[in-house]
Amino acid sequence: xxxxxxxxxxxxxxxxxxxxxxxxxxxxxxxxxxxxxxxxxxxxxxxxxxxxxxxxxxxxxxxxxxxxxxxxxxxxxxxxxxxxxxxxxxxxxxxxxxxxxxxxxxxxxxxxxxxxxxxxxxxxxxxxxxxxxxxxxxxxxxxxxxxxxxxxxxxxxxxxxxxxxxxxxxxxxxxxxxxxxxxxxxxxxxxxxxxxxxxxxxxxxxxxxxxxxxxxxx
Amino acid sequence: xxxxxxxxxxxxxxxxxxxxxxxxxxxxxxxxxxxxxxxxxxxxxxxxxxxxxxxxxxxxxxxxxxxxxxxxxxxxxxxxxxxxxxxxxxxxxxxxxxxxxxxxxxxxxxxxxxxxxxxxxxxxxxxxxxxxxxxxxxxxxxxxxxxxxxxxxxxxxxxxxxxxxxxxxxxxxxxxxxxxxxxxxxxxxxxxxxxxxxxxxxxxxxxxxxxxxxxxxxxxxxxxxxxxxxxxxxxxxxxxxxxxxxxxxxxxxxxxxxx
Numbered sequence: 001x002x003x004x005x006x007x008x009x010x011x012x013x014x015x016x017x018x019x020x021x022x023x024x025x026x027x028x029x030x031x032x033x034x035x036x037x038x039x040x041x042x043x044x045x046x047x048x049x050x051x052x053x054x055x056x057x058x059x060x061x062x063x064x065x066x067x068x069x070x071x072x073x074x075x076x077x078x079x080x081x082x083x084x085x086x087x088x089x090x091x092x093x094x095x096x097x098x099x100x101x102x103x104x105x106x107x108x109x110x111x112x113x114x115x116x117x118x119x120x121x122x123x124x125x126x127x128x129x130x131x132x133x134x135x136x137x138x139x140x141x142x143x144x145x146x147x148x149x150x151x152x153x154x155x156x157x158x159x160x161x162x163x164x165x166x167x168x169x170x171x172x173x174x175x176x177x178x179x180x181x182x183x184x185x186x187x188x189x190x191x192x193x194x195x196x197x198x199x200x201x202x203x204x205x206x207x208x209x210x211x212x213x214x215x216x217x218x
Numbered sequence: 219x220x221x222x223x224x225x226x227x228x229x230x231x232x233x234x235x236x237x238x239x240x241x242x243x244x245x246x247x248x249x250x251x252x253x254x255x256x257x258x259x260x261x262x263x264x265x266x267x268x269x270x271x272x273x274x275x276x277x278x279x280x281x282x283x284x285x286x287x288x289x290x291x292x293x294x295x296x297x298x299x300x301x302x303x304x305x306x307x308x309x310x311x312x313x314x315x316x317x318x319x320x321x322x323x324x325x326x327x328x329x330x331x332x333x334x335x336x337x338x339x340x341x342x343x344x345x346x347x348x349x350x351x352x353x354x355x356x357x358x359x360x361x362x363x364x365x366x367x368x369x370x371x372x373x374x375x376x377x378x379x380x381x382x383x384x385x386x387x388x389x390x391x392x393x394x395x396x397x398x399x400x401x402x403x404x405x406x407x408x409x410x411x412x413x414x415x416x417x418x419x420x421x422x423x424x425x426x427x428x429x430x431x432x433x434x435x436x437x438x439x440x441x442x443x444x445x446x447x448x449x450x451x452x453x454x455x456x457x458x459x460x461x462x463x464x465x466x467x468x469x470x471x472x473x474x475x476x477x
Binding site: 006009010013014018021022024025026029039042043046047050112113114116117118119120121124125128142143144148149164165167168171172174175178 | 227229230233234237239260263264265266267268269270271272273275276277278279280281282284285286288289292293294295
């Protein structure tokens with residue numbers, strides 16, 4: 001029997017994983033969108049964490065567990081809701097093209113900071129839920145779970161530069177949305193059309209995809 | 219005024235700057251840009267407002283006990299469900315339930331009664347000491363910091379019906395350091411803060427008729443000395459951890475000071 005090892009692992013699991021269960025659950029809820037699914041994901045993630053606990057290097061338990069939760073959520077979504085997963089490559093193209101214009105385009109319509117500060121929980125939740133998955137997960141890992149950029153890059157397996165641009169894009173969308181949406185009137189997913197736009201050229205070099213010619217330089 | 223990265227989107231670095239992800243050199247650069255560009259500065263304000271709203275408004279999720287049980291069961295930890303079943307089976311549950319409900323009701327109402335009807339021991343002095351304690355725990359023991367009575371007295375005007383008499387006793391060894399509003403019952407009352415060596419003295423002034431008739435005199439509560447006296451229809455309460463003799467000297471100085 002391998003019971004001594006199992007007991008060891010259980011003790012480790014208790015001290016490494018259980019303290020962060022609330023964070024794991026919060027992340028899972030944001031990624032899946034509801035509590036029931038989040039519970040399934042957390043249970044699956046905890047199983048994975050338990051199996052892999054021997055390999056945990058003991059540096060940052062929280063980031064380690066959240067990475068597992070994130071991956072578990074992804075395979076869960078792939079199995080149960082494949083439609084919800086956006087093709088990341090397409091999204092990346094859209095995002096690269098838009099990040100540059102976002103803060104300037106918003107211009108005069110962008111709400112005042114005071115308006116944003118007054119946003120209520122329901123408004124925030126709705127706006128975050130409407131974000132495309134990669135944006136949402138980056139934002140939640142940073143602003144809700146409090147991971148730093150490097151940890152997010154490792155958890156989501158993208159370069160830090162991508163983390164930065166996703167985060168900026170996610171926040172810009174929230175800012176635009178919260179300022180323009182009256183509480184209670186949410187429009188269904190305005191970003192869908194953008195995401196399915198065909199990718200016509202390499203994003204890094206082609207900026208003026210949008211109708212507005214971009215001339216301003218800082 | 220160029221950044222080494224992302225000339226197309228300076229706001230990208232503002233995010234990283236606010237998240238504390240920039241090294242000092244880049245942070246300095248961003249700060250310079252923020253100073254130079256109002257558009258960028260207001261973008262920074264919006265981002266900060268958003269981060270604040272997410273941090274403060276979004277409810278924290280708590281995993282249900284059911285989930286915790288499922289997780290523990292999944293890895294073979296603590297078979298909680300079976301244990302609770304065993305415990306439940308060993309007792310006549312409805313009787314225990316009824317008894318505990320009754321007990322809880324009794325304990326709860328007694329506690330409420332005691333809380334709302336403080337015994338005779340719960341005096342105004344206790345409330346004064348509580349206010350003093352609270353003030354010591356706050357970042358600063360006063361709302362207005364000034365050793366100038368011409369600053370402190372007007373500060374009270376407009377905040378409470380009647381500004382207290384404010385005198386500076388620096389020459390007697392009790393310099394005025396400020397004032398604050400305390401609450402007794404539900405009434406805001408003015409409190410002056412004096413210093414004596416390293417000790418703070420809270421002096422609360424209440425119209426005498428507003429309180430129960432005063433026994434007057436000195437006392438000690440929880441390590442603090444209290445001293446109370448009435449003068450010109452105003453009841454004064456002094457609370458401090460300074461020696462009782464010093465408090466008495468303080469009272470004398472306060473009474474004798476010119477207007």
